[in-house]
Amino acid sequence: MRLDHIGIAVADLKAADELIARLLGRAPYKQEVVAEQSVITSFFDAGAQDAKLELVAPEGARGPIQKYLDKRGPGIHHLAFEVDDIRAEMARLAADGFQLLQEEPSLGADNKLVCFLHPKSTGGVLVEICQTRKS
Amino acid sequence: MRLDHIGIAVADLKAADELIARLLGRAPYKQEVVAEQSVITSFFDAGAQDAKLELVAPEGARGPIQKYLDKRGPGIHHLAFEVDDIRAEMARLAADGFQLLQEEPSLGADNKLVCFLHPKSTGGVLVEICQTRKS
Numbered sequence: 001m002r003l004d005h006i007g008i009a010v011a012d013l014k015a016a017d018e019l020i021a022r023l024l025g026r027a028p029y030k031q032e033v034v035a036e037q038s039v040i041t042s043f044f045d046a047g048a049q050d051a052k053l054e055l056v057a058p059e060g061a062r063g064p065i066q067k068y069l070d071k072r073g074p075g076i077h078h079l080a081f082e083v084d085d086i087r088a089e090m091a092r093l094a095a096d097g098f099q100l101l102q103e104e105p106s107l108g109a110d111n112k113l114v115c116f117l118h119p120k121s122t123g124g125v126l127v128e129i130c131q132t133r134k135s
Numbered sequence: 136m137r138l139d140h141i142g143i144a145v146a147d148l149k150a151a152d153e154l155i156a157r158l159l160g161r162a163p164y165k166q167e168v169v170a171e172q173s174v175i176t177s178f179f180d181a182g183a184q185d186a187k188l189e190l191v192a193p194e195g196a197r198g199p200i201q202k203y204l205d206k207r208g209p210g211i212h213h214l215a216f217e218v219d220d221i222r223a224e225m226a227r228l229a230a231d232g233f234q235l236l237q238e239e240p241s242l243g244a245d246n247k248l249v250c251f252l253h254p255k256s257t258g259g260v261l262v263e264i265c266q267t268r269k270s
Contacts, residue, residue, distance in 0.1 A: 036196030038198030063173030124210030
């Protein structure tokens, strides 16, 4: 089984296309109506080379994942995108109207600095940007 | 921006590890506690080579995406995994206790045959398996 795509439900395709293009820094490469499913779809290259699934369970103090589980139950929680320079990307996104959930990167799994964006500013998707820490 | 990972919130990491290993046919390759976030994480290779983001908007008749938007609002909807033989994979998954939402593959975007699995059987994640149609 090879990850093929991540489906994101949107109400207004034109507005979502524009938003995700601003987030990723690239335009969708095609649109397609799927009459059988009563949908219109739009595709973006996710830029994945060796993407992972990360299962995240509460451990220790009551944190955001426990709160999420209490409210929504288990399921897909966030999408994470690797960037070369997290502080430069945070500045670019903030200047473009995306709402950062933190002013400074924090330490995530996998030896990465991470920063989350508020789903209200990203079409309902909790987005993490991350950068591998230089040793 | 390059897709790095998809985060999935789970309540019980051991049970979820076992479930996702059965789904993907491979074991997690590492576990890691992130004390700063009060979580323990587990990583699976997603097998992505050229993964996409697929935005999905309602079009035409009232279908499942419109119903999803009405109930949950916009956001991450499903994860899709490409397989070589969708009917063989459907049989394998059904025999292993995963609940298929359809008995026959249907026609999806991108010239694919698709089949969805009930999130109740996959830890809260709506999973699509898909196979490119042979011409």
